Amino acid sequence: xxxxxxxxxxxxxxxxxxxxxxxxxxxxxxxxxxxxxxxxxxxxxxxxxxxxxxxxxxxxxxxxxxxxxxxxxxxxxxxxxxxxxxxxxxxxxxxxxxxxxxxxxxxxxxxxxxxxxxxxxxxxxxxxxxxxxxxxxxxxxxxxxxxxxxxxxxxxxxxxxxxxxxxxxxxxxxxxxxxxxxxxxxxxxxxxxxxxxxxxxxxxxxxxxxxxxxxxxxxxxxxxxxxxxxxxxxxxxxxxxxxxxxxxxxxxxxxxxxxxxxxxxxxxxxxxxxxxxxxxxxxxxxxxxxxxxxxxxxxxxxxxxxxxxxxxxxxxxxxxxxxxxxxxxxxxxxxxxxxxxxxxxxxxxxxxxxxxxxxxxxxxxxxxxxxxxxxxxxxxxxxxxxxxxxxxxxxxxxxxxxxxxxxxxxxxxxxxxxxxxxxxxxxxx
Amino acid sequence: xxxxxxxxxxxxxxxxxxxxxxxxxxxxxxxxxxxxxxxxxxxxxxxxxxxxxxxxxxxxxxxxxxxxxxxxxxxxxxxxxxxxxxxxxxxxxxxxxxxxxxxxxxxxxxxxxxxxxxxxxxxxxxxxxxxxxxxxxxxxxxxxxxxxxxxxxxxxxxxxxxxxxxxxxxxxxxxxxxxxxxxxxxxxxxxxxxxxxxxxxxxxxxxxxxxxxxxxxxxxxxxxxxxxxxxxxxxxxxxxxxxxxxxxxxxxxxxxxxxxxxxxxxxxxxxxxxxxxxxxxxxxxxxxxxxxxxxxxxxxxxxxxxxxxxxxxxxxxxxxxxxxxxxxxxxxxxxxxxxxxxxxxxxxxxxxxxxxxxxxxxxxxxxxxxxxxxxxxxxxxxxxxxxxxxxxxxxxxxxxxxxxxxxxxxxxxxxxxxxxxxxxxxxxxxxxxxxxxxxxxxxxxxxxxxxxxxxxxxxxxxxxxxxxxx
Numbered sequence: 001x002x003x004x005x006x007x008x009x010x011x012x013x014x015x016x017x018x019x020x021x022x023x024x025x026x027x028x029x030x031x032x033x034x035x036x037x038x039x040x041x042x043x044x045x046x047x048x049x050x051x052x053x054x055x056x057x058x059x060x061x062x063x064x065x066x067x068x069x070x071x072x073x074x075x076x077x078x079x080x081x082x083x084x085x086x087x088x089x090x091x092x093x094x095x096x097x098x099x100x101x102x103x104x105x106x107x108x109x110x111x112x113x114x115x116x117x118x119x120x121x122x123x124x125x126x127x128x129x130x131x132x133x134x135x136x137x138x139x140x141x142x143x144x145x146x147x148x149x150x151x152x153x154x155x156x157x158x159x160x161x162x163x164x165x166x167x168x169x170x171x172x173x174x175x176x177x178x179x180x181x182x183x184x185x186x187x188x189x190x191x192x193x194x195x196x197x198x199x200x201x202x203x204x205x206x207x208x209x210x211x212x213x214x215x216x217x218x219x220x221x222x223x224x225x226x227x228x229x230x231x232x233x234x235x236x237x238x239x240x241x242x243x244x245x246x247x248x249x250x251x252x253x254x255x256x257x258x259x260x261x262x263x264x265x266x267x268x269x270x271x272x273x274x275x276x277x278x279x280x281x282x283x284x285x286x287x288x289x290x291x292x293x294x295x296x297x298x299x300x301x302x303x304x305x306x307x308x309x310x311x312x313x314x315x316x317x318x319x320x321x322x323x324x325x326x327x328x329x330x331x332x333x334x335x336x337x338x339x340x341x342x343x344x345x346x347x348x349x350x351x352x353x354x355x356x357x358x359x360x361x362x363x364x365x366x367x368x369x370x371x372x373x374x375x376x377x378x379x380x381x382x383x384x385x386x387x388x389x390x391x392x393x394x395x396x397x398x399x400x401x402x403x404x405x406x407x408x409x410x411x412x413x414x415x416x417x418x419x420x421x422x423x424x425x426x427x428x429x
Numbered sequence: 430x431x432x433x434x435x436x437x438x439x440x441x442x443x444x445x446x447x448x449x450x451x452x453x454x455x456x457x458x459x460x461x462x463x464x465x466x467x468x469x470x471x472x473x474x475x476x477x478x479x480x481x482x483x484x485x486x487x488x489x490x491x492x493x494x495x496x497x498x499x500x501x502x503x504x505x506x507x508x509x510x511x512x513x514x515x516x517x518x519x520x521x522x523x524x525x526x527x528x529x530x531x532x533x534x535x536x537x538x539x540x541x542x543x544x545x546x547x548x549x550x551x552x553x554x555x556x557x558x559x560x561x562x563x564x565x566x567x568x569x570x571x572x573x574x575x576x577x578x579x580x581x582x583x584x585x586x587x588x589x590x591x592x593x594x595x596x597x598x599x600x601x602x603x604x605x606x607x608x609x610x611x612x613x614x615x616x617x618x619x620x621x622x623x624x625x626x627x628x629x630x631x632x633x634x635x636x637x638x639x640x641x642x643x644x645x646x647x648x649x650x651x652x653x654x655x656x657x658x659x660x661x662x663x664x665x666x667x668x669x670x671x672x673x674x675x676x677x678x679x680x681x682x683x684x685x686x687x688x689x690x691x692x693x694x695x696x697x698x699x700x701x702x703x704x705x706x707x708x709x710x711x712x713x714x715x716x717x718x719x720x721x722x723x724x725x726x727x728x729x730x731x732x733x734x735x736x737x738x739x740x741x742x743x744x745x746x747x748x749x750x751x752x753x754x755x756x757x758x759x760x761x762x763x764x765x766x767x768x769x770x771x772x773x774x775x776x777x778x779x780x781x782x783x784x785x786x787x788x789x790x791x792x793x794x795x796x797x798x799x800x801x802x803x804x805x806x807x808x809x810x811x812x813x814x815x816x817x818x819x820x821x822x823x824x825x826x827x828x829x830x831x832x833x834x835x836x837x838x839x840x841x842x843x844x845x846x847x848x849x850x851x852x853x854x855x856x857x858x859x860x861x862x863x864x865x866x867x868x869x870x871x872x873x874x875x876x877x878x879x880x881x882x883x884x885x886x887x888x889x890x891x892x893x894x895x896x897x898x899x
Contacts, residue, residue, distance in 0.1 A: 342828065347799060350829040359821070360819045367840040367841070369838045373833070
């Protein structure tokens with residue numbers, strides 16, 4: 001890989017960046033240069049399309065034109081009424097509507113601003129370690145090129161009732177963005193954040209994002225990532241969640257767009273009784289490829305994790321699911337579950353599943369399951385016998401299949417708009 | 430089954446742990462190079478095509494890296510330069526136990542092989558280090574055209590069948606260890622069952638390593654012609670030496686149209702043996718191949734029996750039990766390659782990890798494009814006995830196209846304290862209770878086994894469980 005991505009990686013910023021942050025970025029740039037590109041020998045890239053993640057053709061994104069900016073800001077609705085919002089396009093802050101008053105102490109701000117107002121929090125939590133699921137080189141690229149992102153801090157005991165949203169738009173040919181989300185929920189707090197990854201046009205572009213969630217003792221966090229990149233976008237998203245004792249997190253991913261999309265999602269259950277629910281649904285059609293890697297890492301006793309990933313495949317699409325439940329020697333009384341289900345709706349689609357377990361403790365209950373199948377002819381017949389056209393029946397059954405993932409998400413206000421998004425995406429099929 | 434019979438069948442750890450002084454007439458020396466290959470080919474009096482095959486295989490072996498990017502780092506501890514690759518006294522096995530050299534005969538008598546042959550086997554082959562010392566089948570079977578000889582003999586006496594299938598199911602370059610075997614193979618069985626012949630009683634091979642610093646590389650080729658049936662059983666033991674011993678076999682099965690092959694392994698190598706085996710079958714139309722694979726011994730076993738389902742309605746099955754005790758890593762699994770419509774496969778794997786033992790399941794299920802009506806079912810259950818025990822599961826499933834159904838399930842659990850308490854209340858010791866629990870865990874799978882083997886296996890599990898609690 002060339003270093004074109006790095007040479008232009010430090011454009012003028014409206015606000016100066018602390019020296020320690022800049023130093024870390026320089027170190028990351030060196031790491032990016034020295035780390036080898038993923039190869040066939042890497043188990044964490046098994047079945048993956050390695051050519052797709054050769055990113056040398058891209059350069060850090062330039063700001064978008066002001067007329068487009070206004071347009072994109074207007075389109076940044078997501079969940080109606082869920083405000084405040086942060087809207088970024090090509091890693092620049094576009095808009096920041098904040099009619100609702102957040103509880104005292106809550107910080108919901110662009111990362112560049114948080115570096116000025118809360119440098120100690122950013123330093124303590126941001127980019128603490130590289131990717132664990134194979135994309136170390138891309139994590140280094142992200143850190144070296146990071147310009148802005150979403151910063152959310154909820155102090156001890158504070159409950160944020162209204163869901164917060166941030167939008168990350170990508171537009172322009174050959175542009176690369178590095179969306180970042182840092183969410184810190186202190187002890188006993190509660191918050192919901194929805195991240196939207198949206199295409200401003202149909203250009204060939206790159207997104208390399210990192211989302212870090214810090215869930216404190218007995219805190220309660222819900223995070224949704226909706227990926228709707230254009231059909232020419234290559235993306236790598238790495239999501240790392242750390243949960244302290246008694247904390248609980250639900251992470252939901254909707255993987256709908258992009259050309260080559262890799263998502264890495266890791267939960268570290270670090271305190272006794274911590275709990276993580278990992279949900280994702282993917283609709284893959286055309287020649288789309290989705291590469292999903294997950295880790296449920298149980299590091300303390302009495303922790304629980306529950307993963308459900310569902311993929312619907314059309315045309316010549318390809319999906320990879322590689323999941324690992326890891327139970328550390330001291331993590332007795334772990335309860336871990338992992339399930340991937342593939343619905344193959346075309347003769348040319350390909351679903352790869354690698355559900356893995358590594359258990360080093362006893363007194364555990366760990367189960368995983370992987371299924372791949374088609375729509376049952378009897379289900380189709382049942383619906384056709386009731387006057388539903390075959391095409392509609394296919395779509396309804398597929399919707400029902402995927403909707404099981406959404407129905408597990410514990411927030412009604414968010415579930416319904418997402419269901420609409422899903423129906424919209426299935427319309428052509 | 431009476432206790433008398435059970436005691437006759439047992440092949441436990443202590444029973445295999447003895448050896449007699451070596452006195453080999455043929456010894457290829459220590460280390461491996463092209464001269465070693467020539468020595469083996471000369472001693473065996475092999476035709477040129479085999480000699481060339483071996484030389485080519487050695488080059489492949491040397492060029493391939495160790496698969497440590499996914500496999501255990503323990504592989505690095507195999508020192509190929511310190512191993513002896515060929516040891517024997519003669520290249521032709523006898524047909525009668527009376528002609529087997531006294532010390533070798535004593536070995537197999539202590540293991541109870543001649544007795545078993547008289548009792549229930551249709552044929553027996555016994556391999557001692559590199560070559561078969563004894564091989565015999567019941568006369569009636571020989572008259573029907575069934576061939577059951579060592580691979581050395583098969584190559585010489587039946588080249589027309591041997592050459593047609595040899596190396597076709599598992600090519601030399603399949604992996605580093607199949608290449609090693611292809612370079613230095615010796616011994617193993619060659620079986621041919623003519624069309625329509627159903628061999629009622631099992632054929633058994635017994636593999637024994639007696640020498641230290643030695644590698645055993647048997648090569649087995651079984652061809653079941655159209656509509657035939659055969660069951661093959663193999664057992665393995667070795668004395669416990671201080672240094673590592675290598676066992677790297679290649680086993681190829683061909684089940685032609687409508688044929689059935691059952692291949693049963695009870696592997697009880699001593700805990701210094703690296704057991705790195707490649708086993709694969711091709712199942713033609715409506716054929717059925719069943720691997721029954723029990724791994725109890727060895728230091729590190731890496732073995733993933735596979736079936737290539739080549740003909741319509743072919744069926745493949747792997748039933749696997751692994752027991753990993755202190756210092757052992759059982760890295761086992763299965764591969765199912767669907768290559769025709771309406772093929773079905775079933776994998777059931779149960780593993781038990783005791784003490785610091787580690788059991789790993791690795792699986793591959795592959796269904797390519799444009800196939801219809803393929804089904805796979807995979808179940809992996811792991812039982813952990815102690816807090817230091819470890820288990821892993823790494824399956825890989827690829828399905829291309831609709832119209833197929835694949836399901837994989839795995840679970841990990843432990844013997845519940847309530848169960849043990851319940852049994853102790855009724856007068857069982859903790860060890861007995863644990864043993865009973867573990868046998869219960871594998872019972873539904875063991876029931877699928879030929880009876881002689883289920884009995885042996887239960888006994889082995891009882892022995893392994895001794896002293897594992899408390």
